[in-house]
Structure formats: structure tokens, C-alpha cells
Amino acid sequence: MKMTPAYKKAQGNMAPGVITAGGFLGDDERDIKDIITEDEELMEYFSLDYEKVCTTLEYLLDQGERGLGEFTTVDETWLVRTLEARGHLPCPFEDGIHRKITCEAVNIKNNRKILFSTISIHLLREHHFHEGKGSEFRLDPEALKKVLNI
Amino acid sequence: MSVIFTAPLIVSGIAAVLAALISVLDMIVNNYGIVKIVINKGKKELEVKGGANLLQLLAGNKIFLPSACGGRGSCGACKCIVKSDVGPHLPTEIPYLTKEEMDVNTRLSCQVKVKKDIEIEIPDVLFNVKQFEGVVEKIKDITHDIKEVLISIGEEKIEFEAGMYVQLVVPPYGKIKGETQRAYSMSSTPSDKNHIEILVRLVPGGIATTYVHTELKEGQKIKVIGPFGDFHRSGTDAAMVCIAGGSGMAPFKAIFNDMYENKINNREVWYFFGARTGKDMFYLDELRELEKKWDKFHFVPALSEPEESDNWSGEKGLITAVLNSYLKEKISTETDREGYLCGSPGMITACKSVLTDNGIPLEKIYFDNFA
Numbered sequence: 001m002k003m004t005p006a007y008k009k010a011q012g013n014m015a016p017g018v019i020t021a022g023g024f025l026g027d028d029e030r031d032i033k034d035i036i037t038e039d040e041e042l043m044e045y046f047s048l049d050y051e052k053v054c055t056t057l058e059y060l061l062d063q064g065e066r067g068l069g070e071f072t073t074v075d076e077t078w079l080v081r082t083l084e085a086r087g088h089l090p091c092p093f094e095d096g097i098h099r100k101i102t103c104e105a106v107n108i109k110n111n112r113k114i115l116f117s118t119i120s121i122h123l124l125r126e127h128h129f130h131e132g133k134g135s136e137f138r139l140d141p142e143a144l145k146k147v148l149n150i
Numbered sequence: 151m152s153v154i155f156t157a158p159l160i161v162s163g164i165a166a167v168l169a170a171l172i173s174v175l176d177m178i179v180n181n182y183g184i185v186k187i188v189i190n191k192g193k194k195e196l197e198v199k200g201g202a203n204l205l206q207l208l209a210g211n212k213i214f215l216p217s218a219c220g221g222r223g224s225c226g227a228c229k230c231i232v233k234s235d236v237g238p239h240l241p242t243e244i245p246y247l248t249k250e251e252m253d254v255n256t257r258l259s260c261q262v263k264v265k266k267d268i269e270i271e272i273p274d275v276l277f278n279v280k281q282f283e284g285v286v287e288k289i290k291d292i293t294h295d296i297k298e299v300l301i302s303i304g305e306e307k308i309e310f311e312a313g314m315y316v317q318l319v320v321p322p323y324g325k326i327k328g329e330t331q332r333a334y335s336m337s338s339t340p341s342d343k344n345h346i347e348i349l350v351r352l353v354p355g356g357i358a359t360t361y362v363h364t365e366l367k368e369g370q371k372i373k374v375i376g377p378f379g380d381f382h383r384s385g386t387d388a389a390m391v392c393i394a395g396g397s398g399m400a401p402f403k404a405i406f407n408d409m410y411e412n413k414i415n416n417r418e419v420w421y422f423f424g425a426r427t428g429k430d431m432f433y434l435d436e437l438r439e440l441e442k443k444w445d446k447f448h449f450v451p452a453l454s455e456p457e458e459s460d461n462w463s464g465e466k467g468l469i470t471a472v473l474n475s476y477l478k479e480k481i482s483t484e485t486d487r488e489g490y491l492c493g494s495p496g497m498i499t500a501c502k503s504v505l506t507d508n509g510i511p512l513e514k515i516y517f518d519n520f521a
Contacts, residue, residue: 017327019224021357068468068497069395070426070454083353084495088245089224097245100224104354115354136355 003031006093013092014132024092024123026134039130042141048150053139054125056148057116061103071104077149079106089119093127102137105147112146114139186267189213190274200266204230204259214279215272216317216378220331221260227333228259233269236262281319282306282374284346289368292432295352296397297362298337300345301374307343308377310336312404313518316346316376320361332358333378335492335518337400339407346374351397381492381518383409388486389418391510393473393501395425398492399433401518405490406440406447415446420481422450424469428460450476470500477508489515 003011011032016023028035043050063074064082071081085100098119106113120137123129131138182200187207189195198207205221205228208214218225226246232255239247243258259270284301292298313335320330338347350362366372383390383405394402402421409419425431430453437449452465452472465472481487489505491498498517505515 016325019222021220021326021328021330022355023325065496066468067426067454068424068470068500069398069494070424070430072426073455082496085218085353085356088226090242102353102355117355 003033007031007033010093010127013090013094019089019092022136024129024135024137025132026136026138028132028134030132032129032132035130035132036128039141040128043128046141046145048141048144050125050128052150053144053148054121056150057103057105057121057124057139060105061101061116061118061121064103064105073108077108078147079108080104091119091122091126093123095126096122098122107147107149109149110146112143114143114147182265185264187264188267188269190271191269193274194277198264200264202264204232204257204262204264204268204270206260207264208259212281213272213276214281214317214375215259215276216333217260217331218317218333219260220329223258223261226258229256230259231255231271232257232262233271234267236264236268276378278309279376279378280306280308282308282346282376284372284374286366286368286370286372287345289366292349294429295363296432297350297352298347299350299362299366300338300347301372302345303374304344308346309343310340310377311382312336312340312408313382313401314377314379315381315401315518316348316374317378318348318358318362319373319375320358323361323365326357326361330357330361331375332356334397335379335381335400335404336377337403339404339411341408341411346376349397349400349403379518381490381516383414383490384488384516386486386488387417388488388514389420389481390490391420391422391473391477391481391487391505392490393422393424393469393497394492395423395469395497396430396493398497398518399423401492402490403433406437410440410444410447415444417446418482418485419444419447420450420476421448422452422469422473422476424452424454424472426455427453427457428462469497470504473501474504474508477504477510483509487514489517491515491517 013019014024060080061082064080066072067081071079074080082103088097088099090097102117104115115137116139120139184197185200187196196211205215216227218227223242240261243261247256282303284303287302288300290298315333315335317331317333322328334348336346337349338345350359352363353359392402441447441449452469453462454468456462456466487510489510491501502515506512
């Protein structure tokens with residue numbers, strides 16, 4: 001899959017130490033275009049719609065804020081904790097900045113967990129980028145299916 | 151055939167000449183020589199090699215501005231006023247600055263490249279900030295996800311007011327290539343000048359908290375920079391209404407122990423501490439003991455979602471709801487009251503609203519937004 005200059009720039013921005021200390025790629029050495037293509041196929045396989053996933057993630061992040069920094073039970077389905085760290089992060093695709101709000105969501109029924117942030121939702125919605133394998137913030141399509149229950 | 155061999159050689163030769171030319175030009179164009187940084191109208195003057203960013207140059211001369219991201223321009227903490235012309239604000243600075251700050255040319259020091267003599271203003275208190283080469287004396291698990299870390303700074307002394315914070319310098323580890331700095335409130339008492347104690351809650355994906363929870367060992371050397379911050383007890387007689395959750399306990403531990411040690415018992419102190427379940431609650435025995443010894447100290451722990459196994463007989467519900475009922479029914483309105491908060495921005499916003507709804511004015515609410 002061909003990497004445009006914009007994708008090459010974004011991939012550079014995703015390396016550890018550029019925007020975040022840990023970066024966005026984990027152990028994944030593939031081009032981000034390949035990561036995106038494979039994840040798009042997996043989203044289709046699991047019948048997951050990007051907009052619906054992003055709306056659900058936003059809902060959990062908002063509900064988590066009710067816990068005031070502690071875990072809180074949401075809809076008897078999830079245990080959610082939303083935390084905010086100081087400052088903002090620019091998107092590696094250089095199309096905006098985002099507050100550093102992170103959210104852990106655990107599906108109480110199957111104990112599957114995801115970790116995401118405001119920038120993760122933007123990356124998913126606008127760029128279909130789930131982060132590389134091994135990244136702590138990777139939103140693996142299978143995990144999304146299991147945790148979000150959609 | 152010879153063209154096949156000579157063409158790449160010619161191209162490589164041209165590339166090498168161009169690279170050398172760029173390197174020479176870079177040395178000429180980007181050689182700013184020695185430049186002068188004048189701080190606070192000449193209170194301090196530094197002569198440094200130009201070309202690096204202001205935050206780095208100041209730190210290299212032991213003047214430490216707060217920074218939670220290590221100069222990546224993503225925390226907005228390293229602000230200072232630049233009196234000289236260093237060009238317009240960069241797009242990377244603008245999200246962190248108010249209009250008033252921009253009007254007086256407040257800048258993020260990590261984004262200002264020093265190319266010529268400049269004059270800056272920083273709070274005088276930052277001249278007292280030092281970098282300490284500490285040794286981890288003790289690490290204690292106080293809950294399943296919070297560690298109490300005691301750092302000895304040997305013969306060095308740290309002078310601070312209870313409530314202030316330090317920055318822990320996390321060395322490169324694993325995939326993390328560079329140093330990372332994160333701010334933690336001190337839970338130690340100012341009278342112990344040779345130790346710094348912090349409480350670190352594990353945040354998934356957090357570089358510094360993961361380091362403390364998985365890599366940091368007793369006996370290990372660690373750098374700490376501080377003290378920073380202006381969160382501290384006021385000098386009034388007003389009743390203190392203090393609210394915290396999680397590692398937001400740290401500055402209050404320091405403040406209460408400092409008050410008790412110094413026999414500052416002219417004011418009522420109410421301490422509301424929220425957690426989800428029993429396994430998230432800590433220092434219960436210590437705080438109840440303090441309550442017994444100090445008649446004006448009232449400790450109100452609350453669990454938002456207690457489990458049956460917790461056998462919890464204390465307050466239940468979100469800390470905001472518990473606070474609201476105490477402000478309405480138990481805390482006297484006859485004396486002045488001040489609010490003190492330490493926690494996430496969401497928790498602070500929610501508590502500020504409860505406090506103001508119950509008659510405590512915004513200007514009497516002090517908070518340490520540890521985000």
C-alpha cells in the first residue's frame with residue numbers, strides 16, 4: 001500500500017518521543033497505511049461501524065467523568081474511569097489538538113478492557129487509525145467488539 | 151557499460167558535496183554565539199551558547215521552570231514573560247495562553263529558541279527551585295494502585311510549604327528514549343528537610359507512573375526538581391473544607407501533619423476523602439488517630455460504590471453529595487470557610503460548584519489541579 005508524504009509525516013510523528021513519550025505504534029513496524037487497511041477489514045469483519053464505535057467511546061468517557069477520578073459503574077455493563085492530564089496533544093496527522101483525557105473501560109460481564117483517550121477517538125473517527133500492535137492505547141477491533149458490546 | 155558504474159558515483163559525489171555544503175552553512179547560519187539571558191531586571195544574568203530553547207538553557211544553569219512534558223510543548227506549564235522581541239507566538243503556544251498572557255508576551259519557554267540577547271521575567275520563587283540527586287529509601291504499597299515513595303536527599307535540604315509539589319525525573323526505560331518529568335505533590339512534612347515523600351497512583355499508559363510501579367526500586371538513585379506551586383494553607387482563621395480523592399491525599403497529608411506539628415489549632419478542619427470501594431481507601435487509621443488527638447480536625451471518608459466485603463459503615467455516595475450534606479447540616483456557617491481541593495479537573499469543577507452553592511465564594515477556594 002502506497003504511503004503518501006502526509007502519511008510518512010504522520011508515521012514520523014507517531015514515533016516514541018515526538019508527540020508522546022511512548023508513541024502511537026507500539027511494537028508494530030508496518031507502515032501506518034497497512035495498519036489502517038488491516039484494521040478497516042477487521043472492523044468490517046466484526047460488523048463495527050466507525051461512527052457508532054466513536055459515539056459509544058465518547059459516551060463512556062463522559063459517563064466516566066461522573067466518577068470524579070475514580071472508577072464508576074455505567075449502565076450495569078461497564079466499569080469506567082476517566083482521568084485528565086495537564087495540557088494538550090497534537091494529532092500526528094497534524095489536523096488539530098486534543099485535551100489529554102484518558103478513559104479505561106472494563107466490560108463487567110467478560111472482564112475485557114480497553115484504554116483510550118480523546119485523541120484515540122479522533123484518530124479512529126477521522127483517520128481509521130487504531131494505533132499499532134503493542135501500543136497501550138491500541139483499540140483492537142476485536143476488543144472493541146467485546147468491550148462495547150455493539 | 152561504464153555509464154552504469156560512473157553515473158551512481160557522480161550522483162553520490164554531488165550528494166556528498168551538497169551535504170557538506172549544508173553542514174557548513176548550518177554551522178554559519180545557526181551559530182548564534184554566546185548570548186545573554188537577563189532575568190527579572192538583572193537579578194540574574196546568564197551567558198549561554200545560543201540556539202537551544204529557553205527552557206533547556208535555563209535548566210542548564212540550574213533555573214528550573216515547571217514542566218510536565220519535558221519540553222515537548224504539550225503541557226503548557228513552562229510559562230515566562232519574554233520582554234524582548236522573539237517573534238510572534240507560535241501555533242504550538244497559543245492553545246495554552248490566555249489573551250491577557252499573550253498581551254504581556256507570556257511564552258512557553260520550551261518553544262522559544264534563544265538566538266540573541268533576551269530579557270525575561272519569572273516568579274522570584276523559582277530561584278529557590280533545585281535539582282536533587284535523591285535515593286529511594288522506601289516504597290510502600292498503600293492500595294492496589296497507589297505507592298508511597300520516600301526519597302532521601304542526603305545532606306541536601308528542601309525548603310517548602312506544605313501543599314507544594316516536585317517534578318520526578320524519570321530516566322529512559324523500555325521503549326521510552328528520553329527523560330520524562332511529571333509533577334507530584336509532596337506528602338512529607340516540611341520539617342523533614344532531608345526527605346521527599348510522594349504518592350503515585352498507577353495510570354494505565356502513564357510513562358512516569360508505570361516507571362514508579364514497575365521499575366523503581368529501593369536504593370535506586372532518582373532526580374527530583376522542586377519545590378513548585380502555590381497551593382498551601384492560608385494564614386486566616388477560616389474553617390478549612392478540604393476535599394480529595396486518590397493520590398490527591400498527598401498535599402493534605404503534608405498540610406495536616408504540618409499544622410498538627412506546629413500546633414496550629416485555631417481553625418476547624420474538615421477533610422472529605424472519596425474512594426470507590428474499600429480497596430481504594432487508605433490512611434484510615436492514621437487520619438482517625440489524628441482526629442482523636444486534634445479536636446478541631448474532622449475526617450469524613452466516603453465510598454461511592456462500597457462492596458459487601460468492605461463492611462463499610464461510613465458515608466456512602468459520591469464525595470460531592472457527602473460534602474453537600476455536611477455543608478448544609480454539619481459545618482457551621484457562623485465562621486468564615488475556605489475550600490481546599492486536590493484532584494482531577496472534573497472533581498475540582500464539581501466540588502467548586504458544591505462549595506459556591508453553599509456560600510463559599512470562588513476567591514476563597516484554593517485548588518491543586520494535579521492533572
